[in-house]
Amino acid sequence: MEKMLYTAASGAVRILEAQSIRANNLANAETTGFKADLERVKAMPLPGTAGSFNTRVLAQTQGSGFSQQSGVMNPTGRKLDLAIRDQGMFSVMADGAEAYTRAGALVADAEGQLTIDGRPVLGVDGPLALPEYKDLFIGEDGTISVLPSEGGVITEVGRLKLVNSDLAQMQKGQDGLLYRRDGQALAQDGEVRVDSGFLEASNVQAVTELIASMDLSRQFEIQVKLMKSAEKLADAGNRLLRNV
Template sequence: MLRGFYTAASGMLSQQRRTEMLTNNISNANTPGYKADQSSMRAFPKMFLNRMESLNLPVENKLTLPVSKNIGSLSTGVYMQESMPDFGQGAVTETQRSTDIALQDINSVINPETGRPGTALFTISNADGEIRYTRSGNFSLDAAGFLTTPGGHYILDDNGNRIQLQSENFTVGEDGMIQEGNLSVARLGIAYAEDPNGLVKEGDGLFRAEGGREIQSAYEMENLPFKLQQGFIEQSNVDASKTMTDMLTAYRAFEANQKILQAYDKSMDKAVNEIGRIG
């Protein structure tokens, strides 16, 4: 019976964590460039149960031998193994702001190991000067004229330098070249992740590569795997209606495990207080 407590409790914990993940997706449904998280559920290893018995041998000394009889397998619960961002393209909407730049995947290469396409990302520098990546293109100019994210992180060019502009009167080509008037100022730093599952979310729309390594430049590829649109913004790829349905499913699963746990609790109460009681 105690095994049942643990199995039901693990189901409740996994559904609670899944609900928290889905709630975070819903709260970021209007966050530009946000990539929705997806959960992966996995069962704990099964237990194989055996019953120890005694076998009486037909001999004069009544010799008995211990034997093991296979009963079967027992599931020991489930857990949320991991959550991974979905790097599918979000809807692109027009804002007519020169500092809004939408990044679109167009020639992504399918990764032969994962069977999924790669993705392009803006290259930025965080507060500690470390290289990070983002899909959020709602930029702005700070007081010194540097192109920054809403969180104050600096946008980098293809040489890893900060991009400083005179004003918001600049243009960005589909290939990432930034021009002020007839002068080419810089080229937006665009990285390409062949395996997006190797990226780790850090919050504030930032990603980092596992192990602290840097991702290759998208400009090193034969065909540019991206296209930039100035005056547009990529919205989040959260499907609000599907996410709400998934939340209700997770909640019902949590409730079902909760009722099972209550049933086990009542059975345990009877076993302790009623069974074997002397009248």
């Protein structure tokens, strides 16, 4: 009975962890540039006692990265909304470290500093800040130019640090940003191109995630029934022992 109960309980725990991954994906189905988390389970055999068979296996959910699929590019008409064509990432500062994201909704704060979700956006020469301007232009290579508020000549004020890396070498942090596994900063990649007036949608497939959540709910119910069956069998065995 102990082995049956252990198997059912470990399965239920694994299912709850998988449900949290699916729920997080569904919650971010409308988050710009979000990459869906993937689920991977590893079977970990547990050592038995001397003379016994090693029959118990722990099912453990492991971090398995994220979906590398690109999201749909949605037009917004806003010049500070940027979407990266094909491969590439924007660079931002997060807690003193360089991080990367596909979200391109740039916002200028009161001092003109560009941010994404409140984090400073990095240019090739450091954080970017905009002067007062009458009009703004962002080239496909990330070059930012403005027409000064008093008029005159269009002036280049900076260039976004656009980077590229095999996403298999990246990991997602708790803040949803991407980091290199070795902790090093990526170099500027001059081949990355952006489109102004667009935002990349989340790559979460909401219907797929919802179906997976429903399937996990049914699996959890089965594990609970197994635990109840183990309890009934244990009670029946105890009654037999009491009647001996």
